[in-house]
Structures are given as C-alpha cells and as structure tokens.
Amino acid sequence: MLEKTGVPAREQVEAVKPTQERLAKGPVAIVECFQEIPCDPCYTACKREAFLPFEDINDLPQTDFEKCNGCGICIGACPGLAIFIVDESYADHEALIMIPWEFLPVPAEGSIVQGLNREGEAVAEVKVKDVRSAGKNKKTSIITLIVPKEFAHDIRSIKV
C-alpha cells in the first residue's frame, strides 16, 4: 500500500502509536517513518533522548514514549516531515495535534481550516491554536490544531 500510493496501511500506523494510557497522559511524538533510509536527524534533535540510539544510520526511528514530553522539536528536524505530536489530554472531545507546514499561506491563529487525512481528503473542520517557527532559517512552521478526538490519528495535513 505505502509503496504503491504513498499512504501507510492502517496496521503500520497502529504499530507506531503509543498506548492509550500514554496518550491519555499528554502530548507525545508519533513518528510515521516506515522505511529504512539513511537518515537520523530525529535522533540527534531530541534533547530528552526519547529516540533509541541509532546503531546504523538506516535504522528505523524508535521512540521511548515515556521519555518524550511532546515538545515538538523533532518535527522541524525531520526532512521527511514524518513526525506529529498528539495530545489527547487536551479536552474531553478534542485533542491537540502538531503538524509541520511548509506552504503559503501560513494559517492565522484562531482560524478554521480543513483537516486532511493521509490521503489528502478533508475529514473535519479544525481550529488553528498556535503557529510557530521551527527555528531560525528552518522555514518550516509547526502548527497546533484543535481536532475532534476521533480524528486525532487521521488528520495529518490541512487545507487553508
């Protein structure tokens, strides 16, 4: 599926998801990187050592969800734009997600945008809570969205 369409299979996505218990505790990084490629900036970016050490640069990233506090620093370091933060502790029916964004326009804080799934289909209207830059010269924005909880693990992009 992934190698034919660019959309990861359900099982792949499930396999990298933290436990329900960890998700309920607060923000955590979900790393949707499923192919061994020569790449490791996620590992070197995290100051909390939440990525297990890479023996080889081709290793798949593996996260220790207990060490991760969902700070989002790794999002802007990942050239694959494959890292997302999900915070299910935000509210009863809403979750926060953080996504990388490299397009114009950059949505305004407080605005309503379309939440897109991994296939680029609009699944829900979502509110932009916060927009920040991934650091000087990075030019990637990190956008925090308020999304209906049932879509916290589906929405991975937006249409402004």
Add this chain to the structure above:
Amino acid sequence: MDKAEILVIGSGPAGLKAALSAAEQGAEVTLVERDPFLGGQLVKQTHMFFGSKEQYAAERGFKIAEKLSREVEAHPGIRVLCDTTALGYYDDGVVSLEVKGRFATVKPQSLIMATGAQENTLMFPNCDLPGVYGAGAVQTLMNVHGIIPGKRVAMVGAGNIGVIVSYQLLQAGVEVPAIVEALPHIGAYHVHASKVRRMGVPIYTSHTVLSAHGKDSLEKITMVAIDQDRQPVAGTEQELDVDVLCIAVGLTPLTEILFQAGCKMVYIPELGGHVAMRSDTLETSVPNIFVCGDVGGIEEASAAMVEGSIAGLTAARNFGYGKDSYEDQLAAARRELDSLRSGPVGEKIRSGLKRLSSFGEVTQ
C-alpha cells in the same frame, strides 16, 4: 597555456568538497563550473536533506551549497572559474575550456571529474510540444528564477526527484493532479511520497503517458495503466487537462571527458549508464584522473560530498600533501560512505558497484 596542480571540473557537492579537501592539504586547485554560480544540483534543492550531521542533514540543499561555496571562495588555495565549460581532453593531458566565451587551455597534473549527470527523456507522440519539460528545467525556473512553469502540472516519475519537484510545485501554488509512474512501486523515499499524498496528489503506479495533445502548446495528456510487460491495458486510458508535463525519469552520468581521456568505461544500469572503472580511492584507469559524485554513478549529494573528499585527499596525497593525516581521513570517509550505502535503499548502488568491480580492479 595555464598550468594547474589539480583541476576540478564541476562544482556540485562532489566538486566543492573535492576542491576543499585537496586545498586544505595544501594543494593548488582550480575549480571550473559552466554555470554562473557554484553549487550544481544543490542550488535548486529547497527541501531538507536526509543523511547525517556530517552531510548537513536537515539542512536545505541550497543552504549547503551556500556554505560550501563560501568556504571554497574564501580559500586562498582555490582558484574559482565560473561560466567556464570544460570542452575536451587531449592526448597530452591538456584540457580545453571556454571561459566566459573565450577559448583557453590548461594542463593539470591531476584531474578530478565532478560533472554530475544529465536528465533522461521519454518518447511518446507529441513529446516535443511546448509545455513538456524536464524536471531540472522546472526546478531551475521555479527555484533559481522564481517563475512557475504552468498552472496544472502532471509529473512523470515517482522517484525522489519526481516526488520532490511535485512538492516544490505545490509550494509554488501550482496544482499537481497526478504523478505517473511506470514501475509497480514508488521509488522515492516513502516519507516524501506521503508528504505529497496528504496534500491530495494521487500517485498512479503501473501507469504511463500514452500521448500528449495540444495545438500550439500542451493542453492535455492521455495516461494509461500498464501490465507487467509494460504494455498498455486497453480501456484504462484517462485524459487529464494539464498545461505542463514534467519528466523525471532518471539521470545519466556526464562522462564525455572521461571517454576522451581514455578511461576504461563500463555500462552499469544500476549506476545510470556508462561509468569509469576506478580504484577504491576513486582513481580511474588513467593515473591522476579521479571521479566523484553522480558522474561515477547516480546517487545522492550526501555520498557525492564524501566521494569528493576521498578524491580530493588522494589527488593531493599523490603530490605529497597531507601524507601524515591521509590514512585516518580516508578511513573516516570510507566508514561514512559505507554507512550511507548500507541500508535497503542502498541496495541498487551496492549492486551497481559490485557489478562494476566484477569488470576488474583498478589499482594505482
């Protein structure tokens, strides 16, 4: 006629690193580049690079070019000649150049070839209509000159280049209604493919472009599903209104000068075409002629930089520069290169290099 200790042809990541490594050892280097600026392919790469810290991972390509170019221009041991095309190689070791429209010659004691590659094309009815572009041209228009090539662009090729250029088109506000790929799978890193997919761009694997249509310029393409034997499947034709078709179906090493110099060349499909046989320090069958980067096999900027270092260090060592530190630096570069090529996506390059070495060894 000019003399040069080391002449580097091409200023992509391979040539820049080769020039720097050789000059840092104390050698005198002349670097020629046919474009008006240094950087090669890197200048057009607005996305973040993969790799590891040593190869500037997570930096954008053009930033890497800026950094290396600054170092090269500031180095007293490197003479930089832009707008300078290397034209040919003569039996007596003379290289002819066109320097800003004027003819010149130079006789280097050592030659490092870092000319990179050129794009492959695709044949189909009306493939010569205005609006049918190579991916390199589209990137140059957009990322060097700030001009969008059209409003709706279909991409042919789902390798890294096709997928990344599609992403850059989306960033420029251009619609991309399809990425068409003849293979049954996506060749690009899957994270790149997912990136364009979640922006709504469909990727049609096992499909090809049957024909292009338009009166004065491209208006429409017909695409079709293909079977295992690459034959069109009747009844699956689809028409797509587009004003640009962008072709990204691979690269071929730019090796003319290596042929002229009499380097032993072999055809290795995994490396993109004819490449020079070389020693493990990248010296070809002609002593003191080196290859590094895409000219030796289509790979990545990360590997091109490490190869550039190996070629630069060795060329300098051959004249007695940096003898003491040579072995250590070489070993470190080798380790980097092995690790870059070690994973599943390095399989193609590994098998290509294996096939190349099966034609015999070059020892210098």
